[in-house]
Amino acid sequence: MTPAALTTQTPQARRTPPREQGRDSAWRPQRGMNWSSKTVVNLVLVLFCLYTVLPLTWLLIAATKNTSDLYGTPGFTFADLNLVDNLIELFTWEGGTYFRWLLNTFAYAGLGSCASVAVSFLAGHAFDKFDFPGKERWYGFVLVGVLVPAAVTTMPLYLMASGIGLVNTFWGVFLPGIASPFGVYIARIFSSSYVPKEMIEAARLDGAGELRIFLKIAAPLMKPGIVTVFLMSFSATWNNFFLPLVMLSDSDLFPAALGIYTWHSRVGADPEFAHLVVIGSLVTLIPVVVLFASLQRFWKAGIGSGALK
Amino acid sequence: MLTATTTTQTKVARRSRRRSGTHALLFLAPFFVLFISFTIAPVAYSGFLSLFTEKTSGLGFGGATKAFVGLANYLRAIQDSGFLSGFLNIAMYCLLYIPVMIGLALVIALLLDSAAAQAKSFFRLAFYLPNVVPGLIAAIIWMYLYTPGISPLVDVFETTGATWDLGSQLAALFSLSNLAIWLHTGYNVILFYAALQAVPEDILEAATVDGAGAVRIALAIKARMISGAVTVATLFTVVGAMQLFAEPLLLKSLSRAIDGGWTPNMFIFQTAFDRHDFGYAAATSLLFAVLIGGLSWAVTKLGSKVNS
Structure with missing residues (x-):
């Protein structure tokens, strides 16, 4: 969840049109490119592609095996196809606990990211468009927050949460993830480069309320920023394993990763858990892959501004 | 005519600035409440905790007592x-x-x-x-x-x-x-x-x-x-x-x-x-x-x- 200060590049990045289309054929010396160097370049790319994709392919193949084939057959060859059996077992194991974990993950990451987007953009909009005493000092305070690693707040959070009865509740994991100083930082940048001040002034003169201006005028203009912050927050929550590990002991509240971790720690005692871990890992990945693939054009643009992750 | 417009504009600007203050508060409140509760307070609490050590009596029954130790925990860490x-x-x-x-x-x-x-x-x-x-x-x-x-x-x-x-x-x-x-x-x-x-x-x-x-x-x-x-x-x-x-x-x-x-x-x-x-x-x-x-x-x- 490393914040990337590269976001400061956003305005410049926007001014530079993507040169991907058209340019290559427009001027590049295609004739000078000989056959062998073309092969080498693409061969290296294919090799790297194998490196990124093969472990996931292994997961896909392993998910079709039962435990004895998982350990008894080579990783990249198929054995008896047990995919459907594995899926049924996964979703019915211990009264369908895995399905609950998936729902929890969506609640933590999905709802949490929506809340994070709302909170960040309200604040970012206020910092960019409102005038109030001590504005830059407050903003400096937010930026200091970017420097605080989540790893450090987790232990005191647990102790505080146990003081007020938030330990082992949904809120104990949900609430701490919402306020993101880095999200506010990005929101302010997007507000200043995507929402013209004059537009806000005009709406004010027309008598529109501030919340209405924010929702109807500013927010739609900042859509790429909103998707960027959403994805950033989503993947941060999705990846956050430390906080739920500390906060939760009731397995009904676990996110999928923590649930899979507890299954994994039982493999030693009962190897049958191994294939549940494998199929569970695969199923956990599918929603994120779908989410990122469907929002591809947003993060590919957002990543140019370095705002993602 | 021109002066009239300018005064209206200043008035509007002044009013909008005042309005801005209250609105800024409302817009910033959700973030700062959460940020202070879940980031700043834990760090401050950590600072407080780091000056103490928990002493458990005997087998740990009867709860632990906090003893102030100053910077001893930091000295121990380094x-x-x-x-x-x-x-x-x-x-x-x-x-x-x-x-x-x-x-x-x-x-x-x-x-x-x-x-x-x-x-x-x-x-x-x-x-x-x-x-x-x-x-x-x-x-x-x-x-x-x-x-x-x-x-x-x-x-x-x-x-x-x-x-x-x-x-x-x-x-x-x-x-x-x-x-x-x-x-x-x-x-x-x-x-x-x-x-x-x-x-x-x-x-x-x-x-x-x-x-x-x-x-x-x-x-x-x-x-x-x-x-x-x-x-x-x-x-x-x-x-x-x-x-x-x-x-x-x-x-x-x-x-x-x-x-x-x-x-x-x-x-x-x-x-x-x-x-x-x-x-x-x-x-x-x-x-x-x-x-x-x-x-x-x-x-x-x-x-x-x-x-x-």
Whole structure:
């Protein structure tokens, strides 16, 4: 969840049109490119592609095996196809606990990211468009927050949460993830480069309320920023394993990763858990892959501004 | 007429400024309430805790009593080899993983940007894929791929005559580095590739006219033009890498070289939740936070210098 200060590049990045289309054929010396160097370049790319994709392919193949084939057959060859059996077992194991974990993950990451987007953009909009005493000092305070690693707040959070009865509740994991100083930082940048001040002034003169201006005028203009912050927050929550590990002991509240971790720690005692871990890992990945693939054009643009992750 | 308009405008401006103040408060309140409760308060509480030590009486029955110890926890931390060895492990991990990852990402991004590359869109998607895998699940996948009998990798390795032993310190470092390289290279490829798109065309054109070859253009011009992005990405990777936790926690079961306090984060976790030494855990985590905060601050400074 490393914040990337590269976001400061956003305005410049926007001014530079993507040169991907058209340019290559427009001027590049295609004739000078000989056959062998073309092969080498693409061969290296294919090799790297194998490196990124093969472990996931292994997961896909392993998910079709039962435990004895998982350990008894080579990783990249198929054995008896047990995919459907594995899926049924996964979703019915211990009264369908895995399905609950998936729902929890969506609640933590999905709802949490929506809340994070709302909170960040309200604040970012206020910092960019409102005038109030001590504005830059407050903003400096937010930026200091970017420097605080989540790893450090987790232990005191647990102790505080146990003081007020938030330990082992949904809120104990949900609430701490919402306020993101880095999200506010990005929101302010997007507000200043995507929402013209004059537009806000005009709406004010027309008598529109501030919340209405924010929702109807500013927010739609900042859509790429909103998707960027959403994805950033989503993947941060999705990846956050430390906080739920500390906060939760009731397995009904676990996110999928923590649930899979507890299954994994039982493999030693009962190897049958191994294939549940494998199929569970695969199923956990599918929603994120779908989410990122469907929002591809947003993060590919957002990543140019370095705002993602 | 003109003056009338100006006064109305000033009035409106003054009114809107006053209005702005109240609205700013309402717009900022949700963030600051959550931020102060869940980030600032825990840090402050940590500071408070770090000055105390919990003394349990006898078998621990009857609860623990807090005793004020001043800076003793901090003094203990800077002399504690268990805590400091975590930094050493992280330093070695960073030295092994980061140069390889950044170098590889740069090479792949330059190749992807070259005219010879085909199917760029497909490659970008495939390269990005590992980035959406949570570290814990990546660790599970690679743990199997490090297991003899399952993984062709191990078979290939053993044909060289060496024995596969994940138990050694070096093997643990290599396994964790490979895991991190797999997770993060693709993301940085996409990042560098995006930066390469901003390299002005006329410079590249001029170089071509001057007779520079594709390789030379890539290394002498393109790589240099995106060096800012590379520097910032490197430093951010360091800050992220220092917080390593889930992956070694999982690989611990496979490698005896990794103990419960192998990284600073694991050490803090172990101190707090296995040993219930919250005062000491708070002190170590604050020291760790200062280090990471300092590094992040340097990154931000450097980042803004690079960008301006």
